Amino acid sequence: MKKNKVISPFKPAAHKHQECLQAAIKAAKTHCEDMGLRLTPLRQRVLELVWQNHEPVKAYDVLDELKQGHSSSAPPTVYRALDFLQDQGLVHKIESLNAYVGCGNPKELHSGQFFICHDCGSVAELDDADISGLIQKKANRFGFKIDNEMVEIKGHCQECLESGI
Amino acid sequence: MKKNKVISPFKPAAHKHQECLQAAIKAAKTHCEDMGLRLTPLRQRVLELVWQNHEPVKAYDVLDELKQGHSSSAPPTVYRALDFLQDQGLVHKIESLNAYVGCGNPKELHSGQFFICHDCGSVAELDDADISGLIQKKANRFGFKIDNEMVEIKGHCQECLESGI
DNA sequence: ATAGTTAATGTTACATTATAACATAACATA
DNA sequence: TATGTTATGTTATAATGTAACATTAACTAT
Ligand SMILES: [Zn+2]
Ligand SMILES: [Zn+2]
Ligand SMILES: [Zn+2]
Ligand SMILES: [Zn+2]
Numbered sequence: 001m002k003k004n005k006v007i008s009p010f011k012p013a014a015h016k017h018q019e020c021l022q023a024a025i026k027a028a029k030t031h032c033e034d035m036g037l038r039l040t041p042l043r044q045r046v047l048e049l050v051w052q053n054h055e056p057v058k059a060y061d062v063l064d065e066l067k068q069g070h071s072s073s074a075p076p077t078v079y080r081a082l083d084f085l086q087d088q089g090l091v092h093k094i095e096s097l098n099a100y101v102g103c104g105n106p107k108e109l110h111s112g113q114f115f116i117c118h119d120c121g122s123v124a125e126l127d128d129a130d131i132s133g134l135i136q137k138k139a140n141r142f143g144f145k146i147d148n149e150m151v152e153i154k155g156h157c158q159e160c161l162e163s164g165i
Numbered sequence: 166m167k168k169n170k171v172i173s174p175f176k177p178a179a180h181k182h183q184e185c186l187q188a189a190i191k192a193a194k195t196h197c198e199d200m201g202l203r204l205t206p207l208r209q210r211v212l213e214l215v216w217q218n219h220e221p222v223k224a225y226d227v228l229d230e231l232k233q234g235h236s237s238s239a240p241p242t243v244y245r246a247l248d249f250l251q252d253q254g255l256v257h258k259i260e261s262l263n264a265y266v267g268c269g270n271p272k273e274l275h276s277g278q279f280f281i282c283h284d285c286g287s288v289a290e291l292d293d294a295d296i297s298g299l300i301q302k303k304a305n306r307f308g309f310k311i312d313n314e315m316v317e318i319k320g321h322c323q324e325c326l327e328s329g330i
Numbered sequence: 331a332t333a334g335t336t337a338a339t340g341t342t343a344c345a346t347t348a349t350a351a352c353a354t355a356a357c358a359t360a
Numbered sequence: 361t362a363t364g365t366t367a368t369g370t371t372a373t374a375a376t377g378t379a380a381c382a383t384t385a386a387c388t389a390t
Pocket of ligand 3: 182185219
Protein backbone atom coordinates (compact mmCIF):
# COMPACT_ATOMS: atom_id res chain seq x y z
CA MET A 1 0.00 0.00 0.00
CA LYS A 2 1.18 3.45 -0.93
CA LYS A 3 1.91 5.95 1.76
CA ASN A 4 1.54 9.64 2.24
CA LYS A 5 5.05 10.90 2.74
CA VAL A 6 6.33 14.24 3.81
CA ILE A 7 9.53 14.21 1.80
CA SER A 8 10.70 17.60 3.10
CA PRO A 9 8.79 19.68 5.64
CA PHE A 10 9.28 23.42 5.92
CA LYS A 11 12.47 23.87 7.90
CA PRO A 12 12.86 26.41 10.69
CA ALA A 13 14.92 29.38 9.56
CA ALA A 14 17.76 28.14 11.76
CA HIS A 15 18.31 24.43 11.50
CA LYS A 16 21.38 22.28 11.03
CA HIS A 17 21.42 22.50 7.29
CA GLN A 18 24.82 20.85 7.04
CA GLU A 19 23.02 17.67 7.97
CA CYS A 20 20.48 18.08 5.16
CA LEU A 21 23.29 18.66 2.71
CA GLN A 22 25.42 15.77 3.89
CA ALA A 23 22.47 13.39 3.91
CA ALA A 24 21.58 14.42 0.37
CA ILE A 25 25.11 13.87 -0.92
CA LYS A 26 25.34 10.56 0.81
CA ALA A 27 21.99 9.44 -0.57
CA ALA A 28 23.07 10.53 -4.04
CA LYS A 29 26.31 8.56 -3.81
CA THR A 30 24.47 5.47 -2.66
CA HIS A 31 21.86 5.85 -5.35
CA CYS A 32 24.43 6.25 -8.12
CA GLU A 33 26.50 3.33 -6.90
CA ASP A 34 23.42 1.15 -6.77
CA MET A 35 22.46 2.16 -10.28
CA GLY A 36 25.94 1.90 -11.70
CA LEU A 37 26.00 5.60 -12.53
CA ARG A 38 28.74 8.14 -12.05
CA LEU A 39 28.23 10.98 -9.63
CA THR A 40 31.15 12.89 -11.11
CA PRO A 41 32.73 15.81 -9.20
CA LEU A 42 30.85 18.20 -11.48
CA ARG A 43 27.50 16.56 -10.86
CA GLN A 44 28.15 16.37 -7.15
CA ARG A 45 29.12 20.04 -7.08
CA VAL A 46 25.90 21.02 -8.88
CA LEU A 47 23.91 18.91 -6.44
CA GLU A 48 25.62 20.66 -3.53
CA LEU A 49 24.79 24.04 -5.02
CA VAL A 50 21.14 23.11 -5.45
CA TRP A 51 21.16 21.94 -1.84
CA GLN A 52 22.59 25.21 -0.51
CA ASN A 53 19.24 25.76 1.11
CA HIS A 54 15.60 24.72 0.80
CA GLU A 55 14.73 27.34 -1.80
CA PRO A 56 14.56 26.55 -5.47
CA VAL A 57 17.75 27.61 -7.24
CA LYS A 58 18.04 28.98 -10.75
CA ALA A 59 20.24 27.27 -13.32
CA TYR A 60 22.17 30.45 -14.03
CA ASP A 61 22.78 31.03 -10.34
CA VAL A 62 24.24 27.56 -10.13
CA LEU A 63 26.33 28.42 -13.17
CA ASP A 64 27.67 31.60 -11.60
CA GLU A 65 28.76 29.75 -8.52
CA LEU A 66 30.13 26.86 -10.50
CA LYS A 67 32.36 29.26 -12.39
CA GLN A 68 34.08 30.31 -9.17
CA GLY A 69 35.94 27.04 -8.90
CA HIS A 70 35.54 25.72 -12.38
CA SER A 71 36.09 28.46 -14.89
CA SER A 72 35.28 26.37 -17.94
CA SER A 73 31.60 26.14 -17.05
CA ALA A 74 28.99 27.22 -19.56
CA PRO A 75 25.21 26.84 -19.74
CA PRO A 76 25.35 23.29 -21.11
CA THR A 77 27.57 22.31 -18.20
CA VAL A 78 24.91 23.10 -15.67
CA TYR A 79 21.88 22.03 -17.70
CA ARG A 80 23.45 18.65 -18.38
CA ALA A 81 24.21 18.10 -14.74
CA LEU A 82 20.71 19.22 -13.76
CA ASP A 83 19.20 16.91 -16.36
CA PHE A 84 21.18 14.00 -14.97
CA LEU A 85 20.16 14.83 -11.41
CA GLN A 86 16.53 15.21 -12.44
CA ASP A 87 16.53 11.92 -14.31
CA GLN A 88 17.86 10.23 -11.20
CA GLY A 89 15.27 11.95 -9.01
CA LEU A 90 17.98 13.73 -7.04
CA VAL A 91 16.53 17.12 -7.81
CA HIS A 92 13.13 18.34 -8.99
CA LYS A 93 12.40 21.19 -11.31
CA ILE A 94 9.81 23.67 -10.12
CA GLU A 95 8.24 24.53 -13.45
CA SER A 96 6.44 27.63 -12.29
CA LEU A 97 9.72 29.15 -11.13
CA ASN A 98 12.18 27.73 -13.64
CA ALA A 99 14.20 26.60 -10.68
CA TYR A 100 15.51 23.45 -9.09
CA VAL A 101 15.28 22.01 -5.61
CA GLY A 102 16.90 18.99 -4.02
CA CYS A 103 14.81 15.90 -3.39
CA GLY A 104 14.87 14.45 0.09
CA ASN A 105 13.93 10.96 -1.00
CA PRO A 106 15.66 9.92 -4.20
CA LYS A 107 15.26 6.26 -3.33
CA GLU A 108 11.95 6.05 -5.16
CA LEU A 109 11.30 8.08 -8.26
CA HIS A 110 8.28 10.31 -7.84
CA SER A 111 6.77 13.56 -9.07
CA GLY A 112 6.16 15.13 -5.69
CA GLN A 113 3.83 17.89 -4.63
CA PHE A 114 5.46 21.18 -3.77
CA PHE A 115 4.36 23.93 -1.42
CA ILE A 116 6.28 27.15 -1.97
CA CYS A 117 6.29 30.10 0.42
CA HIS A 118 6.06 33.49 -1.29
CA ASP A 119 7.68 35.18 1.70
CA CYS A 120 10.73 33.10 2.55
CA GLY A 121 10.97 31.19 -0.71
CA SER A 122 11.23 27.83 1.03
CA VAL A 123 9.72 24.67 -0.35
CA ALA A 124 8.09 21.70 1.31
CA GLU A 125 7.70 18.49 -0.66
CA LEU A 126 5.12 15.77 -0.23
CA ASP A 127 4.75 12.49 -2.01
CA ASP A 128 1.13 12.09 -1.14
CA ALA A 129 -0.77 9.05 -2.31
CA ASP A 130 -4.10 10.69 -1.57
CA ILE A 131 -3.41 13.55 -3.94
CA SER A 132 -1.91 11.34 -6.63
CA GLY A 133 -4.71 8.84 -6.20
CA LEU A 134 -7.42 11.44 -6.50
CA ILE A 135 -5.86 12.95 -9.60
CA GLN A 136 -5.56 9.44 -11.00
CA LYS A 137 -9.22 8.79 -10.27
CA LYS A 138 -10.30 11.98 -11.99
CA ALA A 139 -8.12 11.16 -14.99
CA ASN A 140 -9.63 7.69 -15.24
CA ARG A 141 -13.07 9.19 -15.67
CA PHE A 142 -12.17 10.50 -19.09
CA GLY A 143 -9.74 7.78 -20.05
CA PHE A 144 -6.58 9.82 -19.54
CA LYS A 145 -3.37 7.89 -18.89
CA ILE A 146 -0.99 9.83 -16.67
CA ASP A 147 2.73 9.97 -17.33
CA ASN A 148 3.67 12.73 -15.00
CA GLU A 149 2.00 14.91 -12.42
CA MET A 150 3.00 18.44 -11.51
CA VAL A 151 1.56 20.03 -8.40
CA GLU A 152 3.04 23.34 -7.29
CA ILE A 153 1.21 25.29 -4.63
CA LYS A 154 2.13 28.88 -3.80
CA GLY A 155 1.29 30.62 -0.57
CA HIS A 156 2.62 31.39 2.87
CA CYS A 157 4.24 28.97 5.28
CA GLN A 158 3.31 28.84 8.93
CA GLU A 159 6.55 30.39 10.15
CA CYS A 160 6.16 33.41 7.89
CA LEU A 161 2.49 33.81 8.79
CA GLU A 162 3.32 33.74 12.49
CA SER A 163 6.21 36.16 12.20
CA GLY A 164 3.70 38.45 10.47
CA ILE A 165 5.53 39.83 7.49
CA MET B 166 -21.38 24.21 -2.05
CA LYS B 167 -18.50 24.06 -4.49
CA LYS B 168 -18.80 21.90 -7.52
CA ASN B 169 -16.54 19.74 -9.58
CA LYS B 170 -16.59 21.31 -12.99
CA VAL B 171 -15.24 20.10 -16.25
CA ILE B 172 -14.32 23.47 -17.69
CA SER B 173 -13.12 22.03 -20.99
CA PRO B 174 -13.20 18.33 -21.86
CA PHE B 175 -10.91 16.86 -24.49
CA LYS B 176 -12.55 17.70 -27.79
CA PRO B 177 -12.84 15.23 -30.65
CA ALA B 178 -10.37 16.01 -33.40
CA ALA B 179 -13.25 17.23 -35.54
CA HIS B 180 -15.70 19.39 -33.66
CA LYS B 181 -17.33 22.70 -34.41
CA HIS B 182 -14.54 24.83 -33.07
CA GLN B 183 -16.04 28.03 -34.42
CA GLU B 184 -18.57 27.65 -31.65
CA CYS B 185 -15.88 27.34 -28.98
CA LEU B 186 -14.19 30.44 -30.32
CA GLN B 187 -17.35 32.49 -30.60
CA ALA B 188 -18.51 31.51 -27.14
CA ALA B 189 -15.14 32.48 -25.70
CA ILE B 190 -15.17 35.90 -27.35
CA LYS B 191 -18.70 36.53 -26.27
CA ALA B 192 -17.93 35.51 -22.69
CA ALA B 193 -14.89 37.79 -22.71
CA LYS B 194 -16.91 40.74 -23.96
CA THR B 195 -19.54 40.19 -21.31
CA HIS B 196 -16.93 39.79 -18.60
CA CYS B 197 -15.09 42.95 -19.54
CA GLU B 198 -18.28 44.98 -19.80
CA ASP B 199 -19.35 43.76 -16.38
CA MET B 200 -16.00 44.67 -14.90
CA GLY B 201 -15.73 48.01 -16.66
CA LEU B 202 -12.63 46.86 -18.54
CA ARG B 203 -11.68 47.34 -22.14
CA LEU B 204 -11.42 44.34 -24.41
CA THR B 205 -9.53 46.36 -27.00
CA PRO B 206 -9.16 45.07 -30.57
CA LEU B 207 -5.60 44.06 -29.75
CA ARG B 208 -6.63 42.11 -26.67
CA GLN B 209 -9.50 40.49 -28.49
CA ARG B 210 -7.23 39.52 -31.35
CA VAL B 211 -4.76 37.90 -28.94
CA LEU B 212 -7.60 36.05 -27.27
CA GLU B 213 -8.78 34.79 -30.65
CA LEU B 214 -5.28 33.59 -31.45
CA VAL B 215 -5.01 31.73 -28.15
CA TRP B 216 -8.39 30.18 -28.94
CA GLN B 217 -7.33 28.96 -32.37
CA ASN B 218 -7.56 25.46 -30.97
CA HIS B 219 -7.44 23.59 -27.68
CA GLU B 220 -3.68 23.35 -27.56
CA PRO B 221 -1.56 25.71 -25.53
CA VAL B 222 -0.12 28.46 -27.73
CA LYS B 223 3.28 30.09 -27.33
CA ALA B 224 3.59 33.83 -26.87
CA TYR B 225 5.95 34.19 -29.81
CA ASP B 226 3.59 32.21 -32.04
CA VAL B 227 0.84 34.62 -31.10
CA LEU B 228 3.26 37.42 -31.87
CA ASP B 229 4.08 36.06 -35.32
CA GLU B 230 0.43 35.85 -36.23
CA LEU B 231 -0.34 39.19 -34.70
CA LYS B 232 2.27 40.78 -36.92
CA GLN B 233 0.40 39.65 -40.04
CA GLY B 234 -2.32 42.21 -39.54
CA HIS B 235 -0.64 44.52 -37.09
CA SER B 236 2.92 45.13 -38.11
CA SER B 237 3.82 47.23 -35.09
CA SER B 238 3.64 44.29 -32.72
CA ALA B 239 6.58 43.45 -30.50
CA PRO B 240 7.06 41.11 -27.54
CA PRO B 241 5.62 43.57 -25.01
CA THR B 242 2.52 43.86 -27.16
CA VAL B 243 1.67 40.22 -26.76
CA TYR B 244 2.90 39.77 -23.20
CA ARG B 245 0.83 42.73 -22.03
CA ALA B 246 -2.27 41.41 -23.70
CA LEU B 247 -1.64 37.93 -22.28
CA ASP B 248 -1.11 39.41 -18.81
CA PHE B 249 -4.40 41.24 -19.07
CA LEU B 250 -6.21 38.12 -20.24
CA GLN B 251 -4.64 36.06 -17.48
CA ASP B 252 -5.55 38.58 -14.81
CA GLN B 253 -9.11 38.43 -16.02
CA GLY B 254 -9.11 34.65 -16.07
CA LEU B 255 -9.73 34.59 -19.80
CA VAL B 256 -6.64 32.53 -20.46
CA HIS B 257 -4.43 30.35 -18.32
CA LYS B 258 -0.71 29.94 -18.55
CA ILE B 259 0.54 26.37 -18.66
CA GLU B 260 3.74 26.82 -16.69
CA SER B 261 5.34 23.57 -17.73
CA LEU B 262 5.01 24.50 -21.40
CA ASN B 263 5.46 28.26 -21.32
CA ALA B 264 2.24 28.45 -23.26
CA TYR B 265 -1.26 29.80 -22.98
CA VAL B 266 -4.69 28.26 -23.34
CA GLY B 267 -8.14 29.79 -23.34
CA CYS B 268 -10.36 29.35 -20.30
CA GLY B 269 -13.84 28.03 -20.88
CA ASN B 270 -15.29 29.53 -17.73
CA PRO B 271 -13.99 33.04 -17.08
CA LYS B 272 -17.04 33.88 -14.99
CA GLU B 273 -15.34 32.73 -11.82
CA LEU B 274 -11.64 33.19 -11.31
CA HIS B 275 -9.93 29.89 -10.65
CA SER B 276 -6.60 28.13 -11.00
CA GLY B 277 -7.83 25.07 -12.83
CA GLN B 278 -6.33 21.63 -13.19
CA PHE B 279 -4.94 20.80 -16.60
CA PHE B 280 -4.54 17.48 -18.34
CA ILE B 281 -2.24 17.71 -21.32
CA CYS B 282 -1.93 15.05 -23.99
CA HIS B 283 1.63 14.38 -25.11
CA ASP B 284 0.41 13.00 -28.43
CA CYS B 285 -2.10 15.52 -29.76
CA GLY B 286 -1.13 18.43 -27.54
CA SER B 287 -4.71 19.07 -26.47
CA VAL B 288 -5.65 20.23 -23.01
CA ALA B 289 -8.60 19.46 -20.79
CA GLU B 290 -9.35 21.74 -17.87
CA LEU B 291 -11.11 20.91 -14.63
CA ASP B 292 -12.05 23.14 -11.77
CA ASP B 293 -12.40 20.32 -9.33
CA ALA B 294 -13.36 21.04 -5.76
CA ASP B 295 -12.26 17.59 -4.63
CA ILE B 296 -8.71 18.17 -5.82
CA SER B 297 -8.56 21.73 -4.52
CA GLY B 298 -10.16 20.66 -1.27
CA LEU B 299 -7.74 17.82 -0.72
CA ILE B 300 -4.73 20.01 -1.43
CA GLN B 301 -6.20 22.58 0.94
CA LYS B 302 -6.61 19.94 3.61
CA LYS B 303 -3.04 18.76 3.25
CA ALA B 304 -1.81 22.36 3.40
CA ASN B 305 -3.78 23.00 6.55
CA ARG B 306 -1.93 20.22 8.31
CA PHE B 307 1.26 22.23 8.31
CA GLY B 308 -0.31 25.65 8.53
CA PHE B 309 0.27 26.64 4.93
CA LYS B 310 -2.02 29.32 3.49
CA ILE B 311 -2.62 28.83 -0.21
CA ASP B 312 -2.62 31.71 -2.66
CA ASN B 313 -2.50 29.78 -5.85
CA GLU B 314 -2.56 26.19 -6.99
CA MET B 315 -0.89 24.83 -10.11
CA VAL B 316 -1.84 21.34 -11.25
CA GLU B 317 -0.59 20.20 -14.64
CA ILE B 318 -0.86 16.55 -15.58
CA LYS B 319 0.90 15.15 -18.63
CA GLY B 320 -0.10 11.96 -20.33
CA HIS B 321 -2.22 10.54 -23.13
CA CYS B 322 -5.85 11.32 -23.85
CA GLN B 323 -8.39 8.62 -24.60
CA GLU B 324 -8.69 9.47 -28.26
CA CYS B 325 -4.96 9.17 -28.83
CA LEU B 326 -4.75 5.96 -26.81
CA GLU B 327 -7.55 4.42 -28.87
CA SER B 328 -6.13 5.50 -32.20
CA GLY B 329 -2.94 3.77 -31.06
CA ILE B 330 -0.14 6.15 -31.98
C1' DA C 331 49.34 -2.17 -22.41
C1' DT C 332 46.62 -0.76 -26.35
C1' DA C 333 43.19 0.05 -29.44
C1' DG C 334 38.31 0.64 -29.78
C1' DT C 335 34.14 2.29 -27.64
C1' DT C 336 31.20 4.92 -24.87
C1' DA C 337 30.25 8.54 -21.58
C1' DA C 338 31.23 13.03 -19.94
C1' DT C 339 32.76 17.58 -20.51
C1' DG C 340 34.40 21.68 -23.23
C1' DT C 341 33.27 25.25 -26.51
C1' DT C 342 30.89 28.21 -29.61
C1' DA C 343 26.97 29.78 -31.24
C1' DC C 344 22.26 30.49 -31.16
C1' DA C 345 17.18 29.87 -30.01
C1' DT C 346 13.46 30.88 -26.99
C1' DT C 347 11.08 33.29 -23.42
C1' DA C 348 10.38 37.54 -20.97
C1' DT C 349 10.98 42.33 -19.14
C1' DA C 350 12.80 47.30 -18.47
C1' DA C 351 12.40 51.82 -19.72
C1' DC C 352 10.75 55.47 -21.93
C1' DA C 353 7.83 57.65 -25.82
C1' DT C 354 3.42 58.30 -27.90
C1' DA C 355 -1.43 57.74 -28.60
C1' DA C 356 -6.18 56.96 -27.17
C1' DC C 357 -9.61 57.55 -23.88
C1' DA C 358 -12.12 59.63 -19.98
C1' DT C 359 -14.01 63.48 -17.59
C1' DA C 360 -13.98 67.89 -15.42
C1' DT D 361 -9.78 72.28 -23.83
C1' DA D 362 -6.93 70.92 -20.31
C1' DT D 363 -5.72 67.05 -17.48
C1' DG D 364 -4.93 62.60 -15.76
C1' DT D 365 -5.11 57.76 -16.85
C1' DT D 366 -4.82 53.69 -19.58
C1' DA D 367 -3.13 51.38 -23.59
C1' DT D 368 0.13 50.86 -27.13
C1' DG D 369 4.60 51.71 -29.65
C1' DT D 370 9.55 51.24 -29.66
C1' DT D 371 14.15 49.97 -28.55
C1' DA D 372 17.02 47.43 -26.10
C1' DT D 373 18.31 43.81 -23.16
C1' DA D 374 17.74 40.15 -19.61
C1' DA D 375 16.83 35.43 -18.50
C1' DT D 376 16.24 30.72 -19.78
C1' DG D 377 17.48 26.87 -22.57
C1' DT D 378 19.51 23.99 -26.65
C1' DA D 379 22.15 22.46 -31.02
C1' DA D 380 26.23 20.97 -32.79
C1' DC D 381 30.61 19.59 -32.83
C1' DA D 382 35.37 19.03 -30.46
C1' DT D 383 37.92 17.10 -26.78
C1' DT D 384 38.84 14.41 -22.82
C1' DA D 385 38.13 10.77 -19.52
C1' DA D 386 36.58 6.24 -18.43
C1' DC D 387 35.43 1.64 -19.52
C1' DT D 388 36.01 -2.85 -22.38
C1' DA D 389 38.10 -6.37 -24.56
C1' DT D 390 41.54 -8.20 -26.51
ZN1 LIG E 1 18.20 22.10 5.61
ZN1 LIG F 1 11.21 14.35 -4.40
ZN1 LIG G 1 -13.08 23.75 -29.87
ZN1 LIG H 1 -10.12 28.15 -16.42
